[in-house]
Amino acid sequence: MKRFTISIFIILILGISLFPNLVSAQPNEMPEWVSQVIQHWSNGNIDDVEFFYAMNFLANNNIITKDSFKNQLVKIQKTSDVEDTLVHSSYRVFVDSFPKDSELDHSIIDDAVLFWKKNNVNFILVDDQHMANAKIFWIKEMDGPNDGYVIKGDRIEIGLGTSIDGKWHGYDKKSITFLVKHELGHFLGCPHSADPQNIMYPKYNEYTKYDHLPVC
Known part of the structure; x- marks a missing residue:
């Protein structure tokens, strides 16, 4: 696991350092070096957890966008469920x-x-x-x-x-x-809720569904 951690972040650092003009995210474009990282992950050379963590880092720093990531997944024929790495906070x-x-x-x-x-x-x-x-x-x-x-x-x-x-x-x-x-x-930082059906309600009742999502 550590081997993957070190290698992927070396790639990220080198990519950002060597291609400073290519780190600004465009709606449907992705830097070539990031595409290569995704391809390595697709081939099984990069661990899933570290890959998702790295992609979130790139998205949060406006280096890639959700659209460009999705388009790249389509190109390598990866299933759409992995898009959750950028749709959700991870x-x-x-x-x-x-x-x-x-x-x-x-x-x-x-x-x-x-x-x-x-x-x-x-x-x-x-x-x-x-x-x-x-x-x-x-x-x-x-x-x-x-x-x-x-x-x-x-x-x-x-x-x-x-x-x-x-x-x-x-x-x-x-x-x-x-x-x-x-x-x-x-x-996640969610406080208690006064709504008895909210998961953040401070008391448990076995007959309650708790299907109201909290606002954190």
Whole structure:
């Protein structure tokens, strides 16, 4: 992974340095050196996560546009779903393994990622927490009054249960899915909402759909 990280950013730096007149984005045009980067990615020579991160960097700095990126994907016959890298704000997320005695599964994360994608946020899962913008960790029981926290801006802790009369009770899958969606919202800077159907509502109700998207 590190090999890809170093190589693609060397290419970006060299491209911007050697071709300063070609870094201003045009609606349907793309610098040739960027096209070559995309071709290398298409051939499997560049890791997906680092490629998406680099393309967002270029778009945010007005070096390429969404239209030129889309046109280039058409040329190399890549599927349109990868256009999301520029349509959505992208963040890399590391998710710790569930406890061995847990019956929970990765569909919790899949549901949360899909939910936020509807709100124009693209969470890309990575295996290396050092590459992640956000890190999710599972805590058997939280010490404080809340079941989820965002700590120091990038560490997300999700409580998996609580003790009642000295006996620990695990939360169900739906509850934890809500917590993950909710805390990812706090990671993005979303405040609590007074709307009971908004995912940023501070209290969970198992009968609520939470289909109202927040404004962050």
